[in-house]
Structure formats: C-alpha cells, structure tokens
Amino acid sequence: MRRIGSFLSDAWRIAGPYWHSEERWRARLLLGVVVLLNLSLVGMSVLLSYWNREFFNALQEKDAASFWSLLFWGKVTDSGPMPGFVFVAALFILIAVYQLYLRQALQIRWRTWLTKQVLDRWLADRAYYRIALTDPGTDNPDQRVQDDIRLFVEKTLDLGFGLLRSVVTLVSFVFVLWGLSGTATILGIEIPGYMVWVALLYAVIGTALSHWIGRRLIPLNFNQQRVEADFRYALMRLRDNAEGVALYGGEADEKRGLTARFQALIENWWRIMVATKRLTFFQYGYTQVALVFPFVVASPAYFAGKIPLGGLTQTADAFGQVQGSLSWFVDSYRELTEWRATVVRITGFLDAIGAARGATQAGTGVRAEAEARPDLALDGVTLALPDGRVLIEGASARVAPGETVLVTGPSGSGKSTLFRAIAGIWPFGGGRVEVPKDASVLFLPQRPYLPLGSLQRAVCYPRSVTDFSEAEVRAALSDAGLGHLAPRLEEEDAWDRRLSGGEQQRLALARALLLRPQWLFLDEATASLDPEAEARFYQLLRERLPGTTLVSIAHRPAVAQYHARTLRVRDGRLEAAPA
CATH class of the missing domain: 3.40.50.300 (P-loop containing nucleotide triphosphate hydrolases)
Known part of the structure; x- marks a missing residue:
C-alpha cells in the first residue's frame, strides 16, 4: 500500500498543478461537462436495461403492437413511460460523440499546458545542458517531453473517466440487481441480493489473479519506452552525422550499433508479448465466462417460472454491468502498467531537472x-x-x-x-x-x-x-x-x-x-x-x-x-x- 500511495502521490505531483493553474476554470468547466456527459451515458444504460426487459417480454408474448411501439414511438409500461428505441439511440449517440469530442479538447489543452511547463523548467537555468552532467542516467529527454507527457495525459483521462464511469455504473446497477436477485438459501442461510455478492466475489478473484499474472508488465513497459527511445535516438544521430559516417565508411559499424539497439527493443518486446499472452488468456477467459455466468445463476428462477424472459435478460445485463464495474482493474490492467511506467519516467525527468537546476547554486557560477x-x-x-x-x-x-x-x-x-x-x-x-x-x-x-x-x-x-x-x-x-x-x-x-x-x-x-x-x-x-x-x-x-x-x-x-x-x-x- 505504501508503494501505491507513493505512486499516486507522484501522479498527482504531475497532474495537480494544472487544475490550480491559470487555466483552472476552463479546465474544470470542461472536466465538469465531460463528467456530466459520462453520467448521462450511465443513465442511458440504466434506461436501456428497462427498455430491454420490456422489449424481450413483448417478444416472449408475441405482442407485435408493443414490439413496434418500443422500437419507434414508445409506450406506457408498468415501470412508467418508455421512449422508443430510435429516440434513445439518437440521444445516446449524440451524448457519446460530444463526450469524446470535449474529452479530447481537455486532453490537448492539458497536454499543451503541461508541455510548456516542463519545457520552461528544462530550459531554465540551462538545465537541459547540466542534466547530462549531473544525471547521465536520465535518457532521451526528447521522448519524455514529447511522448511520455502525451501518454500521461491520455492515460490519466482514459483511466480516470473509466474509473468514474465504473463507480457510477456500479452504484446505479447494484440496486437494480439487488431488486432482481431476490433471496437465495445456501446451507440454510438466506442471502438477500445474492447475485450482487456473486458478482463481487467474481470480480475480487479476477482482480487478484490479474495482478498476479500481469505484474511483470510494469517493469517491462518502462523498459520498452526506454529502448524505443534509444533506438530512435540512434537513428537521429546517424541522420545528423551522415557525412561523417560516409567519409569514414562506417556503415557496417553503424549497422551493428543500430541492430544491437533494435535487438534490445525486440527482446524486451518478446518478453512483453509473453507476459501479455498470459494476461490475455486470463482476461478473455474471464470475460467469456462472464457472458454466460449470470444466465447460469439466474436460470433456475426462469425455468421455475418466477421471472419472464425480459426479467432474465435484465438480470443478466445488470449482473454484467455490476461485474464489469467491479472488474475495472482487470480490464484496465495493461493500461495501468503503461500509465505507471509513464509516471515514473516523467517524475524521474522532473527530479533530474531539479537536481540540474540546483547545481546552478553550487560550484563555479x-x-x-x-x-x-x-x-x-x-x-x-x-x-x-x-x-x-x-x-x-x-x-x-x-x-x-x-x-x-x-x-x-x-x-x-x-x-x-x-x-x-x-x-x-x-x-x-x-x-x-x-x-x-x-x-x-x-x-x-x-x-x-x-x-x-x-x-x-x-x-x-x-x-x-x-x-x-x-x-x-x-x-x-x-x-x-x-x-x-x-x-x-x-x-x-x-x-x-x-x-x-x-x-x-x-x-x-x-x-x-x-x-x-x-x-x-x-x-x-x-x-x-x-x-x-x-x-x-x-x-x-x-x-x-x-x-x-x-x-x-x-x-x-x-x-x-x-x-x-x-x-x-x-x-x-x-x-x-x-x-
């Protein structure tokens, strides 16, 4: 937990200043609108779960009038007024498009601000020069400014909104699933809302196994960013010194050097592939089982005639939403490892800049x-x-x-x-x-x-x-x-x-x-x-x-x-x- 706390502190050290900067009000407004649109999407999902129940009940009862009404102009049901699917779908598409558009606007504004801040610090007190003297281990500052900042902003927003949506979805659907689950008796003990507990247990086991299987990806992703940057830098060096290489006839040696760097990149990539293969085996198996698992759990009540087909599909949908929300860590594990590697590289770069600028006050000045x-x-x-x-x-x-x-x-x-x-x-x-x-x-x-x-x-x-x-x-x-x-x-x-x-x-x-x-x-x-x-x-x-x-x-x-x-x-x- 201490390591997680330290990591989150480093992530906030990079992200926090933007939300208190001169752009804070515009950034907070954009963030608020995107959050509102995300919440609207969750609300639309809840509405669609009820529409889905009525639609499948109409199919089961062979009620053509209800079928066409639910598709187009809507109808009044036992749950209240139900709009037609065409209206729900059109509104859903509109919200989804603008949610993405405004999130991208926030992303580019944040990246612009953060890039300027890092460039200012890197260029101040000639840290760009001193950093090679005080911390030679800080590799490829160009890649950290250009690529790592882009990835940090992108992953932070993707993971943050994904987590928010999972939490809101969980809160929204857990009550739906609780009401649909009824009570199960196991070993003489009555368990109310039993499918909620089944979804929770399923997600906890999946989360623990995901971390155990995929933990190797954290250092591998960090190293992959480094070797990719090293290879790109070597290519740039060859381009910038093409005449000298040509005069020396150093093509063979340059090829050996480039091949060695590319080989390091490939070897690390193969290790990522192996680790990703193991994690993907588990994730796809976890996801596929989750597709039928709620039907298996709820099927006894359906076959006993306690719930109609629409109730079964709504129960399965609600279970999937709850289980999917609880499984956010499982589904986002690879992105989390990439995000962590990016945070480590940026904070390492910022620390190196601080040390280089601090050297200005020491020695000859x-x-x-x-x-x-x-x-x-x-x-x-x-x-x-x-x-x-x-x-x-x-x-x-x-x-x-x-x-x-x-x-x-x-x-x-x-x-x-x-x-x-x-x-x-x-x-x-x-x-x-x-x-x-x-x-x-x-x-x-x-x-x-x-x-x-x-x-x-x-x-x-x-x-x-x-x-x-x-x-x-x-x-x-x-x-x-x-x-x-x-x-x-x-x-x-x-x-x-x-x-x-x-x-x-x-x-x-x-x-x-x-x-x-x-x-x-x-x-x-x-x-x-x-x-x-x-x-x-x-x-x-x-x-x-x-x-x-x-x-x-x-x-x-x-x-x-x-x-x-x-x-x-x-x-x-x-x-x-x-x-």
Whole structure:
C-alpha cells in the first residue's frame, strides 16, 4: 500500500498543478461537462436495461403492437413511460460523440499546458545542458517531453473517466440487481441480493489473479519506452552525422550499433508479448465466462417460472454491468502498467531537472554584482570534471572592456571548460566568476549551433528575425563571405548539414557582426578556415566591432597577432604571458 500511495502521490505531483493553474476554470468547466456527459451515458444504460426487459417480454408474448411501439414511438409500461428505441439511440449517440469530442479538447489543452511547463523548467537555468552532467542516467529527454507527457495525459483521462464511469455504473446497477436477485438459501442461510455478492466475489478473484499474472508488465513497459527511445535516438544521430559516417565508411559499424539497439527493443518486446499472452488468456477467459455466468445463476428462477424472459435478460445485463464495474482493474490492467511506467519516467525527468537546476547554486557560477563592474574577473577558480579530476586550480585573472585576449594550452587542459564556467553552465569546481552586469555576451564554439528553420533565423540566432532588417542580414552574410547565400534567406533547410564546416564558421562570424556583442568569446571558432580566411575573420571583427572585448581560444600561432595578451593554461594553472 505504501508503494501505491507513493505512486499516486507522484501522479498527482504531475497532474495537480494544472487544475490550480491559470487555466483552472476552463479546465474544470470542461472536466465538469465531460463528467456530466459520462453520467448521462450511465443513465442511458440504466434506461436501456428497462427498455430491454420490456422489449424481450413483448417478444416472449408475441405482442407485435408493443414490439413496434418500443422500437419507434414508445409506450406506457408498468415501470412508467418508455421512449422508443430510435429516440434513445439518437440521444445516446449524440451524448457519446460530444463526450469524446470535449474529452479530447481537455486532453490537448492539458497536454499543451503541461508541455510548456516542463519545457520552461528544462530550459531554465540551462538545465537541459547540466542534466547530462549531473544525471547521465536520465535518457532521451526528447521522448519524455514529447511522448511520455502525451501518454500521461491520455492515460490519466482514459483511466480516470473509466474509473468514474465504473463507480457510477456500479452504484446505479447494484440496486437494480439487488431488486432482481431476490433471496437465495445456501446451507440454510438466506442471502438477500445474492447475485450482487456473486458478482463481487467474481470480480475480487479476477482482480487478484490479474495482478498476479500481469505484474511483470510494469517493469517491462518502462523498459520498452526506454529502448524505443534509444533506438530512435540512434537513428537521429546517424541522420545528423551522415557525412561523417560516409567519409569514414562506417556503415557496417553503424549497422551493428543500430541492430544491437533494435535487438534490445525486440527482446524486451518478446518478453512483453509473453507476459501479455498470459494476461490475455486470463482476461478473455474471464470475460467469456462472464457472458454466460449470470444466465447460469439466474436460470433456475426462469425455468421455475418466477421471472419472464425480459426479467432474465435484465438480470443478466445488470449482473454484467455490476461485474464489469467491479472488474475495472482487470480490464484496465495493461493500461495501468503503461500509465505507471509513464509516471515514473516523467517524475524521474522532473527530479533530474531539479537536481540540474540546483547545481546552478553550487560550484563555479556566474553572478552579476549588485554594483555593475566593467571587467571580467576570475578569483580562485577551480574547474573539475564530473569524476572529480581537477583541470584548472586556483585561477585568477582580469579582462578589461575592449581588451583582446588569447587563451592557449594543450588539448584537454580545460580551456573550453573555462569558457563554460564564464558562461555559467559548468557546475563542477569552486571559486568566483564575475561578469559585467547587463553586458551583451556571445559565445562562438568550434561547431556553431544552427537552429531549425530559415537561414535568416540561423544568422539572427539567438535573437528574433524581427530584430533585424533583411538588408542588415544580407550585409552581414556578404561581409562574412557568404553573399551567395543571401537569396536563400527565407529558405528552410537543415543548414547544419547543408553547409560545410568552414561555411558554418563564416555564418557564425556573420552572426557576431549582426548582433554586435560587447563581449565575444571564440572557442576554436576559426579552426575550419584556411589561414587567409582566418586572418580576414579577425580583421573584420576588429574593424566592425572595435569596442568589443575579444577572448579567443586557438592553437594556431598566427592568431596571437590579433590579441594584445595571452593567458596560458599549463599544468593545471592559468598563467599570464605576453602575446
């Protein structure tokens, strides 16, 4: 019970905020209308059970007038006015259609709200980046945002309304069945409403057996979502790195990797199939027996002439409704296992986001001082890897506005990690990093990030395309040596695959010329350019952005001539040296 309570608490932790959000009144109104329509459907089912009794009694008595009246215009019976079937069916269809339509409207609104909330938390404090550092076990965040949230909302509403309808159906039909059952004498003991107790016993045994047979599906469904996402991610990686794979001729190795991931998916699926087969054997047997079981139990009274054919069919229908309501757990077991797996994955993701955001407050962090300062300051900064290995220890330095500084050192010495610390995204280490308050900063890594969408968006990133005129964007592309791309500004393409490495770095230069940051950090941002293009790159920066502070990481000695001084990383220390 404690595990169930903990699980339900996790489910409410995901679901609860929506019902208290800014959309709460619209959501509650939609929910109330859908609940009302569901209750109406149950009421229609009760009405149909009485109509069914009168209809079969008319057949038994060969009463043609009652038969046609019950089909079309209705009649007055001993139970009261009974509408014709055509009216009941038309109303039932209308209610069922709008119940589904409004439930889907609630579903998409809830999913939209929850997706936005999770995205906000994932993107805040750069948790999307830190999460890979603080919790590498959190796999496939894209799948958790896109697929798991969809499944959670869908399953929560399906199971919730299913449970509600089962409870209301149980309450509605249990009195009908109690009145129809009469009293049975077993071992000299009179049992009133005996068919109600038979239905309860039948459902309890079915529920216990369902859980015992199907409990293996819970971990298997969780693992299936993970291996499906792993396989999809591997396919995406191949697509995004198609050129590199082709140049290496790595098709055979990629096939081995994809096959291994797909094999893991298939093996888990086979285990799900076996577990599902066992559960399905039981569920179908349980359902088939339930079809005739009430007739068997009620048949002695029918053959003794105590109830007519219509009474027998109504008794069987009422028994089926009560037994079906009590068997909600049996019928929904597979959906419950999928829902539980989804809840576990989402809560695990939210916990990982919380841990990643919490890391922002620990280790090295960029903090704007209350009093704005003009320079960049590092005081006793120590940078380490997630495994604890120290890269740089006790680094202290100052960079004044407008300076040009080159950072050098062997590969793997911690230069790029130093930039990450300045950007405020590296949580491992200690010390203090201070940057000018409200200064505009731009980092250009060796492989620029090009977002999905138009070329114009890629140039303007991370600003909006509406912040710049088309003429400004064209001029920036022309200055960066990409004038031939200017006619394609509105064209949407996978630009990170369409452009060569050198063209991508030229596009990053165009971005810097367009955004005109006060502080510009270049991490091997010219590594894919030839020496002449690299020289032109730095000359343009100095000509067009004369007041911008420039801090570069580079290995080529020729780059030093474009910087006034050098900071060298060597043996875990950050040392100043003349350029």
